[in-house]
Amino acid sequence: MTRTFALALLALPLAACGQPAAPDTAPGNAVMPTAAAATDAITPSVAPAANAVAPLPAATAKLEADYLGRWVGVEGMFLNVTRRAGGGVTLEMQWDLDHRGTFPGSVTAEGLRFTRNGVDEVAVPGDGDATGLKWLAGKKNCLIVKSGEGYCRA
DSSP states (O other): OOHHHHHHHHHHHHTTTTTTOOOSSSSTOOOOOHHHHHHHSSSSOOOOOOOOOOOOOOOOOHHHHHHEEEESSSTEEEEEEOOOOSOOOEEEEEEESSHHHEEEEEEEESSSSETTTTTTEEEEOHHHHHHGGGTTTSSSSSSEEEEEEEEEOO
C-alpha cells in the first residue's frame, strides 16, 4: 500500500499539469505505453494546410481530362500527356531542339506538376501570347512552363 501511495504522489504533479508522467527507464523496469501513445504511433497526426482543399475524385478526373492529349510547341517541341497506371499523368516531351524525355506528373489546381532534370516545374494554362513565342501568338488553349516554353492544342 505504501509503494502505491508513493507512486501516486510522484505522478500527481505531472497529471495535474496535463503532462504524462515520464517513464522509468531504469534497467529491469518495463514501460507500458499509454493508449494515447499507442494510437499516436499508429496514426500520425498531420494537420492539413490552412488553404488546402483536396479535389473530389470526379473533379480530379475532369481536371486531368482537360490536360490529356497532344500539345504542340515550336520547332518540333511537343508535350504528350497520358494517364499513368496507379494515378497521375505521364508527360512525354521535347522541350528544345536537343532535349527529350518522359516524366511522371500530377494534375493540380495550378496546372501540371512535374520534375524535369531535378527542377520542379508547373505547366500552367494560358494563351499563346503568354508563352512569349511568336509562332503561338493568338492561340487560346495553351500550357506555359516558362517564358519561351509553351505548348498549345493543335
